[in-house]
Amino acid sequence: MKRSILLSIFILFGLLATEKSWSATVKISGKAPEYAMNSIELYTLHDIVSEEKIKLGTFRFSADGLFNLDVEITETTLCLADFDGYHGMIYIEPGKSYQIVFPPKRTLTESQKRNPFAKPEPVWFGILNPSKDELNLKIQQFEQEYAKLENRYFDQIFANQSKSLVDTVNLKLEKEFPKTNSSFFESHKFFRKANLEFALNQGKSAEFMETYFSHSKPMSNLAAYSVIFNQVFMNYFSMLSNAPNSTEIRNRINSANLTKLDDYFQKQLHFNKELSHLVLIKSMNDAYYSKQFSKALILKLLDQMKSPEWSAYEQKTAQLIHSKLTYLTSGTNPPSIILKNLNGQKVNFSDYPNTYIYLHFTDPKNSICRQHLDALKAISARYKEKMVIINVIPEIKGFKNGSGWPGIFTTTDSNTETSYKVKTYPNSFLIGKDGKLLLSPAPNPIDGLDRQLGQLFKSDYFKEMQKQNNPDVK
Known part of the structure; x- marks a missing residue:
């Protein structure tokens, strides 16, 4: 009995120690005089389908432009910030410190801010005095070389379905960026190369799926994975339903039985459980906007994800997707906003029952x-x-x-x-x-x-x- 109690205590302490080691503080600081007295929110994404923003903290610039921010994370995390027409990006690693550099300040007009067709300019935050192995630096260097080679060869790869050209580009990249000790950077390289392979057959070959997806868990914290995942599994229900001999999958979708669909993805398509669940969530998100499937059916499938078979993270993702799909739809409550008339008096919808x-x-x-x-x-x-x-x-x-x-x-x-x-x-x-x-x-x-x-x-x-x-x- 004593031994059992002691064993339980040791296990508990072990779990607590492990849990504590998972979370570490990241310190971000710097000086940007142009941004004096401004504030900019730093966020990450909950997942790669809903893209729900999760606030990490706020940069608050002093009168001298000084700023510092502490962030608690459990894994390497892509942090984002939208400001002045920029879409700022930086990967941060648990326990590290960063002195970052903001891009030149610019002021947008009201018409520029409200232009629905304007897209923010993606920029990497600079890092003062980075080591040669710093993750962001390595990724940016790789992306520059990748873009150069892609611009040179992509049309030929796509038009001619040239496997030899894909091999040529991969060899050039491997020579320029040999294997490192950073598993995260190696994963980035791996999934960026997948984009070239995807151009050959749009990801329809069994070999492609086996190599990049079927046997590995999704890497939702890696932007390179997100890009290729969303390309490969775009409108996946439609793709499966329109393929030859698709009667079985069409029947499973239209039956609105999530268990049967999950079973098909894992046993027929040979997806691991985590991949099957993520692909199903994305498929439902995309199918809702198509005219091929009933919206009510898609929402019913999403509701079925409140099940022990689905992790808390997956259930939360499904909930976010459900809320996003039904947001501002007829029959829902209008979002609450604080209104004041020209005399400064409050105006409420409830004033007009x-x-x-x-x-x-x-x-x-x-x-x-x-x-x-x-x-x-x-x-x-x-x-x-x-x-x-x-x-x-x-x-x-x-x-x-x-x-x-x-x-x-x-x-x-x-x-x-x-x-x-x-x-x-x-x-x-x-x-x-x-x-x-x-x-x-x-x-x-x-x-x-x-x-x-x-x-x-x-x-x-x-x-x-x-x-x-x-x-x-x-």
């Missing part, structure tokens, strides 16, 4: 928005007894509604780009009498709003008449 609310994000300084606001006058006059209009505008000093536009004009400090995905103006939503999103998005005033509201209120009228004639009908 059992009433339709037309939530209109607009900018009176924009000529297109003014046309929509003008068109809203006639619509408001027609339906003023049935609908409240809430206009959400940017903070405009001294703004007064001198044009007599309808509705309540409000401003908000909430991030509408995050909450309502508003990247351009105008952008509109219709909240139903039950307080849930009814039209998401809703038509803008000169884009068919009048017709849509007419149909809606006509339907409401007939339902009301039916109730009066037959009280038992709900």
